[in-house]
Amino acid sequence: MKFETVAFVAADGQPAQTALNRLRHRYGHTPPEKADVIVALGGDGFMLECLHRHIDRKVPIYGMNRGTVGFLMNVYSEEGLMERLERAEAVQLHPLRMQTLTMNGEEHEALAINEVSLLRETRQAAKIRISIDGKMRMEELVCDGVLVATPAGSTAYNLSAHGPIVPMGAGVLALTPISAFRPRRWRGALLSHKVTVEFSILEGAKRPVSAVADYTEVRDVARVTVREARDKALSLLFDPEHNLEERIIAEQFLP
Structure with a gap:
């Protein structure tokens, strides 16, 4: 060039x-x-x-x-x-597009080049339901949090959370739990980069969760949707x- x-x-x-x-x-x-x-x-x-x-x-x-x-x-x-x-x-x-709905009904959107992470806000573990392309895959994940990482971001927070390193061009995203308590042995999943991942926060008033797209944080979320932003x-x-x-x-x- x-x-x-x-x-x-x-x-x-x-x-x-x-x-x-x-x-x-x-x-x-x-x-x-x-x-x-x-x-x-x-x-x-x-x-x-x-x-x-x-x-x-x-x-x-x-x-x-x-x-x-x-x-x-x-x-x-x-x-x-x-x-x-x-x-x-x-x-x-291609970055990830995070779309959130908060407990009070506010909607937010942000882009993440490394990862979108959900994190508990208080001493109590978060309870999160996970759906992939509209199909529920995990009814209840009890954890400190969970993240979706791009290949470029797979060596960052994802690796620290014991997630897999994803080669560029593999066409997959890493879905990785952060200190999972139940199911204790679940280590995450590799997903097609074309999927839509939806996280639903259970008992959100008692166990509040924040969502972070790289360095953009939205607190007290009720639902978070993550998909690859192919237009970027x-x-x-x-x-x-x-x-x-x-x-x-x-x-x-x-x-």
Whole structure:
């Protein structure tokens, strides 16, 4: 890919801000809303912010790690950046669309690139009913919560909750319980990316639950519907020798 203009954006941390100044001085800078490509400097959290901020522009984003984890980022280097951008391979992601109905009848909608998670709000465990494409699959899950993760998000909160790592292009989503109490041995499920998942909150007044799409939270939900947003497409750029598909495979063989 050939890019004529590049925008540099950075997280607030000192390493990211230092890199921002050096790269803008060396390569120039175009405002993000006008650039052909955006270079994001920071960690995975900042990358998520960038993806959400530019989700309607369909502009490719190339991350360089100036944060901590950096699973979605490339190795940082100031040398040969334009050549790296030209060689980079694009990975297309579709976010999840979360639609919620609260206990007082309010409706909300948000997009999630990593996962949609339902979490208990108080000391009492949540009770959640799960339906897939209109068919009830679990009458009552007693738990701290439950989440639906995309392949890109399967190595984030989903992995911490002992969910499976999902390869890019597998066409599946991970449905993973968080500290399930009943049924105790249920470890979750892999679902087609085309399904609609509906969570109904049982005893919501006594056992309130919040729903979170990445960093958008809706509290005291009564019903949450999750489906892939096929009308939204995100393009991430990765160096050929260290792309996202390779990272997901490698993560499964870590000690």
